[in-house]
Amino acid sequence: MKNENLVPKVRFKGFSDPWEQRKLGNYVIIKSGDAPSEFVDGDEPYLKVDDLNNSTVFQNSTKHTVKGNAEKMIQSGSIVFSKRGAAILTNKVRILEKKMFMDTNMMALTPVETDLYFLYFLISEENLSKIADTSTIPQINNKHIIPYTIYLPCLMEQQRLGKVLILLSNLIAANEDKLEQLKTLKKLMMQKIFSQEWRFKGFTDPWEQRKLKWFLRVSKLKNIDGIFDKNSVLSVSGEFGVVNQIAFQGRSFAGKSILNYGILDHNDVVYTKSPLKSNPYGIIKTNLGKAGVVSTLYAVYAPLKTVYSPILGYYFNLDTRVNNYLRPLVNKGAKNDMKVRDEAVLEGKVCIPDSIETQKRICNLFSLIDNLIAANEDKLNQLKELKKYLMQNMFV
Numbered sequence: 001m002k003n004e005n006l007v008p009k010v011r012f013k014g015f016s017d018p019w020e021q022r023k024l025g026n027y028v029i030i031k032s033g034d035a036p037s038e039f040v041d042g043d044e045p046y047l048k049v050d051d052l053n054n055s056t057v058f059q060n061s062t063k064h065t066v067k068g069n070a071e072k073m074i075q076s077g078s079i080v081f082s083k084r085g086a087a088i089l090t091n092k093v094r095i096l097e098k099k100m101f102m103d104t105n106m107m108a109l110t111p112v113e114t115d116l117y118f119l120y121f122l123i124s125e126e127n128l129s130k131i132a133d134t135s136t137i138p139q140i141n142n143k144h145i146i147p148y149t150i151y152l153p154c155l156m157e158q159q160r161l162g163k164v165l166i167l168l169s170n171l172i173a174a175n176e177d178k179l180e181q182l183k184t185l186k187k188l189m190m191q192k193i194f195s196q197e198w199r200f201k202g203f204t205d206p207w208e209q210r211k212l213k214w215f216l217r218v219s220k221l222k223n224i225d226g227i228f229d230k231n232s233v234l235s236v237s238g239e240f241g242v243v244n245q246i247a248f249q250g251r252s253f254a255g256k257s258i259l260n261y262g263i264l265d266h267n268d269v270v271y272t273k274s275p276l277k278s279n280p281y282g283i284i285k286t287n288l289g290k291a292g293v294v295s296t297l298y299a300v301y302a303p304l305k306t307v308y309s310p311i312l313g314y315y316f317n318l319d320t321r322v323n324n325y326l327r328p329l330v331n332k333g334a335k336n337d338m339k340v341r342d343e344a345v346l347e348g349k350v351c352i353p354d355s356i357e358t359q360k361r362i363c364n365l366f367s368l369i370d371n372l373i374a375a376n377e378d379k380l381n382q383l384k385e386l387k388k389y390l391m392q393n394m395f396v
Contacts, residue, residue, distance in 0.1 A: 006151060010393040015157045019396045025146030027119070028109040032083060033102030034072055042067020045100040047074070049082045052092040057120070057169050059094035066101055073099045074108045079120050081128065083107035084139040088129045095120050107140060115155060117162025122150060125391055151396040161394055168387050175380045182376060186369045190317060193362060194351070200361055207353050213346035215307035219300040221263040223293045230256075232292035234264055236272045238279055241313065242287040261293035262300045267309045269301040270294060271345050279319055281326035281340065286313030299342040308359040311352055314366050325350070 006018040046064040192198040235245040303309035
């Protein structure tokens with residue numbers, strides 16, 4: 001949003017002059033890439049649009065190589081983006097970290113008397129797809145870039161802005177990497193522990209395969225007395241487990257009765273009969289949060305004394321495991337019916353330790369990792385919100 005006075009809402013101390021309106025073409029050298037026919041086989045990097053999917057801010061690698069005229073290489077410190085096709089709409093803008101040849105579907109802007117990082121964030125925020133020619137195939141050409149209006153502060157303020165935002169972007173990227181590492185660690189540990197490849201010291205007894213009904217029974221409790229209101233309606237997410245439907249999905253239950261909904265208590269296990277793409281036979285989760293109610297699309301199971309039920313939620317956390325468990329139990333009576341009857345869900349076999357102590361130790365370990373993941377997700381969201389705020393308030 002443009003400030004009529006050309007002064008951003010938030011500024012570094014010591015800067016008060018209004019930003020100046022300029023033409024983008026006066027502050028960049030514009031280059032487009034070259035078609036593959038201009039090159040021969042070689043080992044020099046050749047940047048294509050699909051390479052932008054494997055980076056965030058900085059572009060330092062490509063899957064493609066060629067050999068060509070060195071004068072046609074795009075210099076490091078250039079800002080690159082797609083100039084033709086639907087990829088324009090994704091607004092993937094990158095800073096080239098090393099010299100590369102470039103495909104004809106891409107454009108590079110090399111800053112002139114302008115801070116690289118400032119210009120990068122300015123172009124990312126402007127989203128140049130809005131100036132693309134869309135009469136046939138979307139494309140951006142020199143005629144769009146040269147006259148495009150931008151707003152610039154003095155070079156020193158540009159440098160301050162660019163430095164802060166690039167540091168923040170690097171911090172976000174580092175936290176994203178850490179979050180992915182934690183999720184990968186959790187997945188690895190779940191595979192190793194439930195395969196019994198990894199065991200706690202002092203525990204050597206083999207786990208027994210038992211039918212799920214050894215650990216659970218079908219719960220028939222309904223919300224007939226209206227103990228739970230519509231703010232307590234729960235749903236099941238493949239990624240996030242049991243969630244509050246209003247808070248998670250913004251669903252409204254105005255005018256709809258929930259008296260026939262099943263009660264899902266804390267530590268109850270729930271099976272959703274609504275198949276998803278990654279879970280064609282449904283999802284099995286343990287309710288680790290507050291008690292609530294679920295619609296008739298769900299089946300609820302109460303734990304017996306033989307199980308610390310959170311372990312079943314972790315056991316069925318992997319899509320492949322829950323699909324392999326439910327597939328043989330699918331109702332074959334109706335054409336294309338992928339659902340499993342409530343009682344039939346309990347007929348499959350699982351392999352978990354009989355010892356409640358071992359079950360709890362496993363769950364405590366995974367809970368610790370879950371808490372680390374949640375804490376890093378919160379931190380990452382805060383950093384992204386901070387960056388969003390700065391982008392909205394430190395630019396004209």
